[in-house]
Amino acid sequence: MSPEKTENRPPHQPTGSVTDGILVSVLRLSAFLCLAGWAWVHLYWEGPYGVLLWQDSTYDFAQWLGISWEEFVGNGVDEGWVQRWISRIGWIYVACAILSLTARKTSDLQMLVLLTGTGMLAVLSYAKYVAAQRQLPMLVEHGGQVLAPALLALALALGGRHRVTVGVAMVAVVTTFAGHGAYALGWWPTPGNFYAMISLSLGLDYDSATTMLRIAGFLDLAVGVLLFIPPLRRFAAGYAVLWGLLTSLARPVAGMSTGLIYWGADQYLHESILRAPHFLIPLYLFLLWRRPRPADATLEPPS
Amino acid sequence: MHSMLRTVSCGCLLLTAFHFTAAPFAAAQTGRSRPRGRADLSIPTVEKKDLICFALYTVSDQTLKLTAQLYPLSDEDTKTVRLEIEKDGKWIEAARTAAIEPGWTATFRIENWDDTKSHRYRVAHGAEAFYEGMIRKNPVDKDEIVVAAFTGNSIHPVHGGDISRQDLIDNVKRADADLLFFSGDQVYDHNRHYAAWLKFGRDFGDIIRNRPTVCLPDDHDVGQPNLWGESGKISTLSGAADGGYAKPAVYVKEVERAQTSNLPDPVDPHKIGQGIGVYFTNLNWGNVDFAILEDRKFKTGPAGRVPKQGPRPDHIRNPDYDPASVDVDGAVLLGDRQLKFLRTWAQDWRQAELKVALSQTIFCGGAHIHGSANGRLHADMDSNGWPQSGRNRALDALRKGFAFHLAGDQHLATIFHHGIDEHRDAVWSFCVPSIANLYLRWWEPLEPGKNREPGAPEYTGDHLDGFANKVTNFAAANPEKKPAGNLLNTRAAGFGIVRFNTKDRTITMECWPRNVDITDADARQYPGWPRTISQFDNYNPPSWGKLGELTFNVADPVIQVIEAGNGDVLYTVRAKGTSFTPMAPNGKAFIVKAGKDAPTTVVSENAKVGGDAINVSLK
Incomplete structure (x- = not known):
């Protein structure tokens, strides 16, 4: 099923295929969970902007705007520009998350908010990239999260089966898995928490964990290739759903404990939630590429 | 809402753009030459004679512990590393060990080390690589x-x-x-x-x-x-x-x-x-x-x-x-x-x-x-x-x-x-x-x-x-x-x-x-x-007072003060000279012990703040 043949024809999609409404709902849930997870980070914890804000150049800029040192970082009694700014971003994430649930094609404001969400996530991923000493996979692997709100906007504006929507979704999956894969293969230093999650979740030793990571890394990259091969793309998307879900759940599974306050839920759950695009965008593709039942496939759409 | 969105969006863009473009300008404004980029951590390719990068050591209780740090060895290189000590102008092998990977460290441990004098040492790898240094003598004769x-x-x-x-x-x-x-x-x-x-x-x-x-x-x-x-x-x-x-x-x-x-x-x-x-x-x-x-x-x-x-x-x-x-x-x-x-x-x-x-x-x-x-x-x-x-x-x-x-x-x-x-x-x-x-x-x-x-x-x-x-x-x-x-x-x-x-x-x-x-x-x-x-x-808590002065017939004895009530050691210290006035909390009784190198002799079993001076013989 090529996107060109199905675009703008949701009322006439083959019997047995998933409705456009379901596809949009999956993307809606993906954007909502991602934005809500990051809202939680910003409001309950702290946005990862320190590496950007704590630059001489940033302070120079603030000073150029007439902001003093104490106004910039706070004085202990009052919050500074930095704290207030980060807090406000958190509330914008809340607004974006709420509007992602209600966004309609007809509301320019809601569409603008979704695109703003993608913009803010882009800044956030850039901050994490800088904090990671500019390791390219750190920037790339956030592709799924960054594109999740924009993908919803596209699906609403153009349709869940429009080739632009599908293309952006494929880019989102490929970037996410390519970033993870590059780390897992050791092309860039494999993050310690990759090993930690495998060791704690599966009880594997270092050598076994390394082997598993290398295999997983290879499969991550394979997903990026197989998505573009029509006979195999649904298999690739299905694997991506499974692996994206497992890697998202690995954070709380490995870290939560009954011995911790709230079982550690406030420390770990959002780590899974904000990674929802890692498995929901592949799920969108998996559903989109669902083959019609043989009996249904003989039906011709009305001319 | 539009205004706030615009403000935040512009803020994000400005911050990012400024981060990319303005830092060098800011550095120039402050008159400093600030190189961009990260430190170079590439491992240099060295000649065989320079395979040993450096060596760290300590000596304590007559035991020498030395770690030699090597550059990466190739498969053809021997993994054996030697520690040699100079005696009468000649290098004498004192120990050998295998370099450990990962990390290419070679660790040596030599007991009965004579720390009363300094020794020249060299770490050796193969026939070409040598790294020399000095194992210092224990500076017990120095005041500082x-x-x-x-x-x-x-x-x-x-x-x-x-x-x-x-x-x-x-x-x-x-x-x-x-x-x-x-x-x-x-x-x-x-x-x-x-x-x-x-x-x-x-x-x-x-x-x-x-x-x-x-x-x-x-x-x-x-x-x-x-x-x-x-x-x-x-x-x-x-x-x-x-x-x-x-x-x-x-x-x-x-x-x-x-x-x-x-x-x-x-x-x-x-x-x-x-x-x-x-x-x-x-x-x-x-x-x-x-x-x-x-x-x-x-x-x-x-x-x-x-x-x-x-x-x-x-x-x-x-x-x-x-x-x-x-x-x-x-x-x-x-x-x-x-x-x-x-x-x-x-x-x-x-x-x-x-x-x-x-x-x-x-x-x-x-x-x-x-x-x-x-x-x-x-x-x-x-x-x-x-x-x-x-x-x-x-x-x-x-x-x-x-x-x-x-x-x-x-x-x-x-x-x-x-x-x-x-x-x-x-x-x-x-x-x-x-x-x-x-x-x-x-x-x-x-x-x-x-x-x-x-x-x-x-x-x-x-x-x-x-x-x-x-x-x-x-x-x-x-x-x-x-x-x-x-x-x-x-x-x-x-x-x-x-x-x-x-x-x-x-x-x-x-x-x-x-x-x-x-x-x-x-x-x-x-x-x-x-x-x-x-x-x-x-x-030396400000609230403490002085027990009676102790005078010894040996210099620098070790003093120990113990709470008489519960047997807890309050402190142990080596006195300076032949007299020492222990400090202790008010209102409690203390056992005071002393000795030349360890507090083995009971000096007082009921010492209190403001107590009498005591002459102690420890020989």
Whole structure:
């Protein structure tokens, strides 16, 4: 099923295929969970902007705007520009998350908010990239999260089966898995928490964990290739759903404990939630590429 | 809504764009040449004759421990490394070992080492590679043992980390330091310890090769931003506040092998979780007994253990929080094994005139403003001010031996006199400045300190830190509020020199900026330094009184004061000269013991403040 043949024809999609409404709902849930997870980070914890804000150049800029040192970082009694700014971003994430649930094609404001969400996530991923000493996979692997709100906007504006929507979704999956894969293969230093999650979740030793990571890394990259091969793309998307879900759940599974306050839920759950695009965008593709039942496939759409 | 969106969007774009484009311009405006990019950590290809990068050693209790650090060996290269000692002009092989990979370290251990004289040594690999140095004699005949202390070895150009260390090399030679102490963060790269360690060796090998060296790996060395080791747990949380090690154990073991295998044998070598080793021990050098501590390895991670108090699990922003609420049951600092070691160590004064604790960082929250755009932090659980009960247990163990505490990590040089039950009732600490300062901090209490010295800055004096620990500040080398110009000294970079005078029992702390000649009469230390204290200031609570003076027929006996009521040892110390007036709390009775090298003779069984003088014969 090529996107060109199905675009703008949701009322006439083959019997047995998933409705456009379901596809949009999956993307809606993906954007909502991602934005809500990051809202939680910003409001309950702290946005990862320190590496950007704590630059001489940033302070120079603030000073150029007439902001003093104490106004910039706070004085202990009052919050500074930095704290207030980060807090406000958190509330914008809340607004974006709420509007992602209600966004309609007809509301320019809601569409603008979704695109703003993608913009803010882009800044956030850039901050994490800088904090990671500019390791390219750190920037790339956030592709799924960054594109999740924009993908919803596209699906609403153009349709869940429009080739632009599908293309952006494929880019989102490929970037996410390519970033993870590059780390897992050791092309860039494999993050310690990759090993930690495998060791704690599966009880594997270092050598076994390394082997598993290398295999997983290879499969991550394979997903990026197989998505573009029509006979195999649904298999690739299905694997991506499974692996994206497992890697998202690995954070709380490995870290939560009954011995911790709230079982550690406030420390770990959002780590899974904000990674929802890692498995929901592949799920969108998996559903989109669902083959019609043989009996249904003989039906011709009305001319 | 539109206006707010536009503002935020523009803000995000501006920040990012400014970050990309304006930093070089800003640097130019401040007149500095600030190279962009990161430090070069590539491992150079060396000739066979240069395969040995550097070597570290210690000698303690007549045992030599030496670690040679090699560049990568090829498959064809022999893995055997030899240690040779010069005798009568000839090199005699004293030991051989196989280089260990990962890390390419070669570790040697030789017992019955003659430390009464210096020995020339060379590490040899194959027929071409030799690395020479000097194993110094134990300086027991010197009155003053000089320790050069360093921390925070950022190599990033943006912090001035790319500036040559030659000034440090020159000053260590000028001071003729007897011992080098690198308290942590020798390596900041979180993934390439081996490459960074080789660079460390190239930078400091010229002084390390000729004098005993103690390196303590800290959080960055083992590849994480903060470290609560929690007895070897695996950490999964970003920032590692859940406790444990973020890197695989094989990485941590490589780091500890490279940095600590030259230390005296651990006193309690049982491994912790993931098979990670321990290295806490003591090093007796020049009649100064150094306790080498691991104040991170057993420490509990705060995430999920303490009620959330701020934007990070380890940060407390709310100044109105209840400090007792975070001093939770079960939270560990040094841990039982190290406390047990310290209690034994504090009572052992054989070949010891002074006792010193070396660890990664000091036992208090020693900064108020943190340089990550977070502004003022009320308390930071990465500091050893938390957990408070563990902090008090550590200080109590140290003060029982009148131990001075030398540490680093804070990126801010300070002198504190610590208190447990009252201000100034425990040991003194000196936190040395960073070699190159990655992360700025300031000691800047909101209220002026009480009981300050005349003319002293308001930030000195008696304070409570963010955990309500009692601390008295005597100096803080705060960086400039907005560092500019010189990348090192305006960021309060530098190093410490500590002079332990075993004859008059004084401890002199010096805090030097970078790129000065410490022998130049015009060279100035950071404000507040130098400061000299007595060994006996490390346990002299203001509320205590004097027991009766003890006069001995031998010089420098060991004195022990025990609470008669419960049998607890109050302290043990080596007296200076033939008389000593023990200090003790009022209203209690004490057993006083004394001896030439150990307190074996009961001098008094009911000593009290204001008691009579006693003549004691110990022969």
